[in-house]
Amino acid sequence: xxxxxxxxxxxxxxxxxxxxxxxxxxxxxxxxxxxxxxxxxxxxxxxxxxxxxxxxxxxxxxxxxxxxxxxxxxxxxxxxxxxxxxxxxxxxxxxxxxxxxxxxxxxxxxxxxxxxxxxxxxxxxxxxxxxxxxxxxxxxxxxxxxxxxxxxxxxxxxxxxxxxxxxxxxxxxxxxxxxxxxxxxxxxxxxxxxx
Ligand code: HEM
Numbered sequence: 449x450x451x452x453x454x455x456x457x458x459x460x461x462x463x464x465x466x467x468x469x470x471x472x473x474x475x476x477x478x479x480x481x482x483x484x485x486x487x488x489x490x491x492x493x494x495x496x497x498x499x500x501x502x503x504x505x506x507x508x509x510x511x512x513x514x515x516x517x518x519x520x521x522x523x524x525x526x527x528x529x530x531x532x533x534x535x536x537x538x539x540x541x542x543x544x545x546x547x548x549x550x551x552x553x554x555x556x557x558x559x560x561x562x563x564x565x566x567x568x569x570x571x572x573x574x575x576x577x578x579x580x581x582x583x584x585x586x587x588x589x590x591x592x593x594x595x596x597x598x599x600x601x602x603x604x605x606x607x608x609x610x611x612x613x614x615x616x617x618x619x620x621x622x623x624x625x626x627x628x629x630x631x632x633x634x635x636x637x638x639x640x641x642x643x
Contacts, residue, residue, distance in 0.1 A: 450607050452616055456557065459620050463627035464561075470631055473569070477576045484530045487587060489637045491523040493540045493630055497555070500546050507552050517598075519559065522586035529584040540633045544625035550615045553606055554622025558630070560602045563590040 449457075476486045498520050501507045507517075527534045546552045566588040573585045581589035591598045610616045 452610050453603055453607060456620055456623060460623050460627060463624060467627055467631050470634060473572065477572055480530065480577055483573070483577055483579070484527070484532060487523060487526055487530070488532060488537050489634055490587065491527060491534050492538050493633050494523055495520050496539045497543050500543060501552055501555060507556060517556070517560065519587060526584045526587050542629060542632065544622060544629045546622070549609065550618035551622035553609055554619035555626045557606060557619065557623050558626040560599065563595055564599060566590045567595055
């Protein structure tokens with residue numbers, strides 16, 4: 449792996465560990481209601497953030513064509529399959545800023561990387577809740593068998609982009625800001641009644 453990608457992983461790994469601890473999988477996968485509530489919180493973060501990201505030309509060039517990296521459509525489908533109308537859900541308004549390519553790609557690094565953990569979670573969702581990609585589990589299933597290919601092509605695009613120290617700093621800063629914003633948003637939903 450290139451030096452920059454290793455550094456990005458290293459400098460964000462404490463935040464990865466923190467969010468992994470924060471997302472209590474035992475609770476989230478403990479009932480259909482808790483799982484649905486977690487997806488509703490993720491929708492509140494991903495929907496406005498992806499809207500901002502894909503309004504930015506940078507993301508269209510990252511990896512393969514932009515649209516297929518959006519996760520909002522699968523969150524929408526999952527919530528509807530689980531009996532929730534997503535348009536009434538609260539949306540996050542303290543998002544990480546993504547005004548330029550570097551910050552858009554730093555943010556996308558976090559959202560794309562989450563699909564790696566999703567491969568572990570998708571198996572648990574089926575085992576514990578009996579939910580598969582077709583009936584409420586599409587978000588965590590993500591790219592399924594194509595996960596490795598999608599991750600490699602994203603990392604290649606990021607490596608090509610992050611040539612200068614300025615770009616590298618901006619990508620890392622944005623990735624950290626994205627982990628931070630998601631952690632704050634998820635914490636602000638804790639204690640709410642599950643939907
Ligand atoms: C309980 C929840 C989670 C689990 C079990 C989990 C698990 C994993 C696993 C197994 C990997 C692959 C590690 C490797 O092969 O090197 C990974 C990587 C990653 N995850 Fe998570 N994850 C979780 C939550 C999240 C969340 C919520 C995000 C961000 C929204 C996230 C972002 C990332 C990123 C960016 C990477 C790539 C690190 C790199 O190689 O540069 N993860 N995660």
